[in-house]
């Protein structure tokens with residue numbers, strides 16, 4: 001067995017108990033699966049000599065594995081051969097129709113093999129699964145994590161079992177089936193699918209990619225922070241805005257900046273703003289009321305990727321917001337659809353509703369004076385727009401197609417009418 005180069009141990013986020021890295025350890029035995037999620041700790045003193053700007057500048061690997069020293073993988077041949085990471089970070093300089101901060105950037109994670117940020121976590125989890133030598137992997141998901149796992153399992157030739165709510169967007173369910181995974185379309189909620197998947201993995205010995213209970217997922221998602229730091233010339237932005245459902249992505253972003261702080265590669269952690277849908281706001285409520293954990297709730301929002309009644313990674317998510325001096329913002333479905341429409345029609349970026357939530361949250365935070373107008377802000381876009389056709393239909397309801405016969409006169413007439421109508425609407 002190849003040894004880890006720099007990984008020390010796993011540590012419980014609540015009680016601090018430390019565990020050896022072992023696939024049978026998912027969460028702290030004292031604190032349980034909800035409160036006892038685990039961080040992967042590194043030997044930062046030794047790591048500092050092997051990781052930093054000078055070393056990265058020499059690297060040509062355009063994937064998350066350029067950060068291999070700071071990822072929990074022993075065997076460099078373990079990652080599945082699907083490129084993940086180094087998604088574009090670019091300035092959003094188009095007119096967005098509101099008073100946006102001067103330095104507004106997009107981290108476009110929709111450009112991943114399965115179309116979402118989840119590929120970062122899957123890449124690390126699947127590399128771990130291959131190191132351990134499993135034959136079957138499983139996950140419960142609102143859709144994106146599942147389609148991501150199905151993608152990687154296909155390439156790795158592993159059996160894949162997915163638990164997803166039957167109500168998940170059709171495109172996501174199709175992705176899963178197209179990649180050959182077994183899809184259990186649960187006639188219930190995501191939270192029920194999650195519990196069923198946990199029990200099935202326990203009974204049948206499948207490798208479990210469920211969010212929060214697999215400590216390696218946060219390590220994959222932390223590469224968002226590492227990339228932003230590198231793409232900005234090895235520095236952190238002032239603010240990063242992230243959509244939040246279970247809390248795994250926001251917790252991972254925080255962990256990435258924490259690792260950089262521990263290595264003295266940044267002077268401080270940027271403020272992290274978590275955006276939840278107002279119909280799925282268990283974490284925002286807990287943060288606002290100063291609670292240590294979320295109260296029971298019943299989630300409902302069109303942003304299916306962040307529709308979660310019972311956030312599984314709530315301890316890491318609350319820690320990320322509190323310790324970065326950040327905040328939670330809630331936005332309603334109408335604001336999310338408007339943000340989706342602005343991104344698509346003014347910035348040329350097609351995202352699913354959850355991925356539009358950061359822009360809606362940014363508008364809200366600016367209106368309330370919660371972000372300085374001269375701050376450098378990064379919006380994280382987590383999922384591609386074609387994953388949810390119904391939401392695109394709603395967002396595009398005001399721009400119906402012109403029905404015409406194949407005749408040039410009809411085309412000219414229809415276009416003239418439309419021009420007159422648009423001019424009337426605009427002024």
Ligand SMILES: [Zn+2]
Nearest residue numbers: 012015028031
């Ligand atoms: Zn514990």
